[in-house]
Amino acid sequence: MAYLEMRDIVKRFPGVLALDHVSLSVEAGEVHALLGENGAGKSTLMKILSGAYQRDEGEILIDGKSVEIKGSHDAQALGISIIYQELNLTEQLSVAENIFLGRPIMKNPLMVDWREMTRQAQRILDELGVDISAKALVRDLGVAHKQMVEVAKALSINSRILVMDEPTAPLTNREIDTLFATIRMLKAKGVSIIYISHRLEEVMEVCDRATIMRDGRNVTHMNVKDTNLDEIIRYMVGRELKEKFPKIHIPLGEELLRVENLNAGPQVRNVSLSVRAGEILGIAGLVGAGRTETARALFGMDRKQSGTVYVAGKPVEIRRPLDAIRAGFGFATEDRKGEGLVLTMNVGQNITLATLDQFQRGGKLNLGKEKEVVLGYIDRMNIKTPSHLQLARNLSGGNQQKVVLAKWLLSQSRVIIFDEPTRGIDVGAKIEVYNIINELIRQGAAVVMISSELPEVLGMSDRVAVMCQGEITGVFDNDGTLTQEKVLYYATGGDKHTA
Numbered sequence: 001m002a003y004l005e006m007r008d009i010v011k012r013f014p015g016v017l018a019l020d021h022v023s024l025s026v027e028a029g030e031v032h033a034l035l036g037e038n039g040a041g042k043s044t045l046m047k048i049l050s051g052a053y054q055r056d057e058g059e060i061l062i063d064g065k066s067v068e069i070k071g072s073h074d075a076q077a078l079g080i081s082i083i084y085q086e087l088n089l090t091e092q093l094s095v096a097e098n099i100f101l102g103r104p105i106m107k108n109p110l111m112v113d114w115r116e117m118t119r120q121a122q123r124i125l126d127e128l129g130v131d132i133s134a135k136a137l138v139r140d141l142g143v144a145h146k147q148m149v150e151v152a153k154a155l156s157i158n159s160r161i162l163v164m165d166e167p168t169a170p171l172t173n174r175e176i177d178t179l180f181a182t183i184r185m186l187k188a189k190g191v192s193i194i195y196i197s198h199r200l201e202e203v204m205e206v207c208d209r210a211t212i213m214r215d216g217r218n219v220t221h222m223n224v225k226d227t228n229l230d231e232i233i234r235y236m237v238g239r240e241l242k243e244k245f246p247k248i249h250i251p252l253g254e255e256l257l258r259v260e261n262l263n264a265g266p267q268v269r270n271v272s273l274s275v276r277a278g279e280i281l282g283i284a285g286l287v288g289a290g291r292t293e294t295a296r297a298l299f300g301m302d303r304k305q306s307g308t309v310y311v312a313g314k315p316v317e318i319r320r321p322l323d324a325i326r327a328g329f330g331f332a333t334e335d336r337k338g339e340g341l342v343l344t345m346n347v348g349q350n351i352t353l354a355t356l357d358q359f360q361r362g363g364k365l366n367l368g369k370e371k372e373v374v375l376g377y378i379d380r381m382n383i384k385t386p387s388h389l390q391l392a393r394n395l396s397g398g399n400q401q402k403v404v405l406a407k408w409l410l411s412q413s414r415v416i417i418f419d420e421p422t423r424g425i426d427v428g429a430k431i432e433v434y435n436i437i438n439e440l441i442r443q444g445a446a447v448v449m450i451s452s453e454l455p456e457v458l459g460m461s462d463r464v465a466v467m468c469q470g471e472i473t474g475v476f477d478n479d480g481t482l483t484q485e486k487v488l489y490y491a492t493g494g495d496k497h498t499a
Helices: 042-050 074-079 093-101 114-128 145-157 173-187 200-206 229-239 291-300 319-326 336-340 347-351 367-380 397-411 428-444 454-460 484-491
Strands: 004-013 016-026 031-034 057-062 065-067 080-083 106-108 159-164 192-196 210-213 218-225 255-263 273-276 280-284 304-313 314-316 331-332 417-420 448-450 463-468 471-479
Touching: 004 042, 016 031, 016 042, 016 057, 016 093, 016 192, 016 210, 031 042, 031 200, 042 074, 042 080, 042 159, 042 192, 074 080, 074 280, 093 114, 093 145, 106 291, 114 145, 145 173, 159 331, 173 192, 173 200, 210 229, 210 454, 218 229, 229 428, 255 291, 255 448, 273 448, 273 471, 280 454, 291 417, 291 448, 314 367, 319 331, 331 397, 336 397, 347 367, 347 397, 367 397, 397 428, 448 471, 463 484
Parallel strands: 016 218, 031 192, 031 210, 080 159, 159 192, 280 448, 280 463, 331 417, 417 448
Antiparallel strands: 004 016, 004 057, 057 065, 210 218, 255 273, 255 304, 304 314, 463 471
């Protein structure tokens, strides 16, 4: 008998059938992949399991008993924990305080037992085999350690069902290995793990079985060892994806961006690069190499200390993002929810956010023209939303990313920087993002693409710049001979070289 069963779950929102009789069965001590494109219904199903949403129909059973989950307290009482992609920690509190947040260990009704709470927190951390002090402030931890604090929090309530949503997205390969070791340890203790990821190679490595969803319905259930990546992708998207990286090659035009000796803090040191119209320059490097910091300095989000930036041969002074936009820059940031979107605004407002002057007439917005343009971009980019008035926060990750891209397409920016453009989105949406990038270079834009995924960098770039410790250590033509091994050599401090 399965430890967790969700049977024929139905969830309706106004005008949308989000879940159509979806079932999920997870055994004790199993790592179960929940897969599907953005918008397939995975998050909605997990929100029902966590008590954030209430199901309209169906039944949930834990250890053979029917249960009602009306809120997060019910879920916790039943041993259910969810580690979201956006970690839910309070930065200014200690690790121990975060682990026991909302349920401190008390000496008496009026006094917290800080020593015992710290001792128990440290015991859990030590069991996980991670070198974290329970007294440390969360704000001083790296992303991987913060994630382990979330795991410790789940163990502190004796969770028997643990949901991990895109757990490896911000991690390095070494940190991923540590996480997988933790998952195997939890599995050995009988914890049921629901693993949501768009990195299908990880699913093949760490998961036992998989449930695949599409358009709010079950597509299939399978044993991972009996399948392969191509079959999983076919079930997820409902079609075969002939090519993972639909790179196009077009004649290059004038040099649109030149950066000379850019310095901006310890992670951007004497960075020089150039990009031509119709070209994609990939920027590769390990976490902390300075890739994002370089992009932020170029766009005026962080102050540069020195260096010169030229757009179409003319020097430009960029002190703030508005200067960058006026100079012809667009920037799809790595943190699309925190910096790329205004989540409390609707889809249409986000799409036109950088180009409101296009819709002004006599000091007033031409709302009719704005709506017409927005609807055109929603259709053109296949943004799945019930309306242009839908709040951005209610969209799936892939559709949120398309809204960010629509904003910069509309701006007709000449130089567009993409920082991790496909992070956290599914394989089908990735192809759509790549095709949007292709459309931009067809229109003569210069594209800078930062990515932690080397196959993506090599699959989509015309040239690749490699960074290490704030410096560019190599720039290479991507002529078919450039290998991942060579990129990694320069990403770990190989000799400076320009090819």
